[in-house]
Amino acid sequence: MVFIWLLPATFAAIGTEACAAEEAANKAGNKITDSRKSGYDFMSASTQALQNDDSQNPAMLWVKDGEALWGREAGKDKKSCASCHGAAPKSMRGVAARYPAIEKKTRRPINLQQRINLCQKDHQHAAPFAPETQEMLRIESYVGMQSRGLAITPPRDARLAAFTQKGKVQFEQRMGQLDLSCADCHDNHAGKKLGGATIPEAHPTAYPLYRLEWQSLGSVERRLRNCMSGVRAEPYPYGAPEFVELELYLAARAAGMKLETPGVRP
């Protein structure tokens, strides 16, 4: 009996998500067929299996710790994230899917880590977590996971356009001693083998994620720094405006694709 009730409900939920994804994809100009592939689609079956099963996925360790941080009081008012935001599965649903977004006061785009830092500074009056620290990755992955299965949905905000465009210019700009652009690999040679690695399409579908090569969780910026070092270019510092612009462009390119956070990659 239970199954009879559950089944249609599950299908209905999947149906709505698929529609939302399709709608967003249409907006991104991928009308009829969406041939975009997540990095997940390029992985071996065994690496995919790690991501598929939460009890196997190493990233879940960070998420679990993030859940504890969500309820931890900090700052002079002894407030936790939960004090203001309540239960994350409700309040944070869909949030990661729409970052980077414009910050009200500065009217500049910020990414999810920077948004969390603002809450720590302005609302909690606590010391912000530095980028790429374990604590930051924990809380970011916990917030990020609340959008798992949702379509990447950049905000419809005209103020973002100029920044997204800057990100696109950077994506197509050749750099480093090897003089290669992100587009050279990810737009023009995706699916090909670069030595032992398959070049993915560079969709930020699963961050923060556990990378086997790092043996750790890492943010999308860590990944971008790796790609920049790979072409012997000087990587931008964490949180640099150039990175946020690149992330905006990556999100626009991936609009409508489903978030897998927390993912696994080789």
Next chain:
Amino acid sequence: MGGSWSVAALFWLAVTASSMTAYAAGSPPEPIAELAPFVVTDGIIAEPLQGRIGDAVRGRAIVANRQLGLCLLCHSAPIPEERFQGNLSGNLAGIGSRASAGQLRMRLVDARQLNPSTIMPSYYRVNKLTRVTPAQQGRTIFSAQQIEDVVAYLLTLRDDRGALASDAIRRIRSPATENK
């Protein structure tokens, strides 16, 4: 930057992590001031850089080393001991029958002069680059000697079975380099 590069040997990113050691093993690429002059005529650099004589054995080692040569990230080559060869471009087998020394030298020095949109890096160029890491600024990917070594090796990769690669290597190894 942090992070573990332990398994990186298999991956293209090993490039940066090991490039300094790679340079330490070979002759370091010279800073911009010492870039050897060369003349391009009809897509060919006919004269060896700085008049250097290439060593095909060293050239093979450079091509096989993915941190130093990078070739195997994009190409395959008849170097069976190296697994994980790339497929962004063709196999270098037989290239010595298809291309002359002057054409190969041009291709390595600055392939962008042949095809501005190619992804093949320019191994002997330091201008028109953006955001190069401080460690590599003003440095070419290869030294003039390394260019000549790789040219010498590529010339041994012949289709015609008559000329066995080992014979060719012996012919190209000049007494001058043997005595060094």
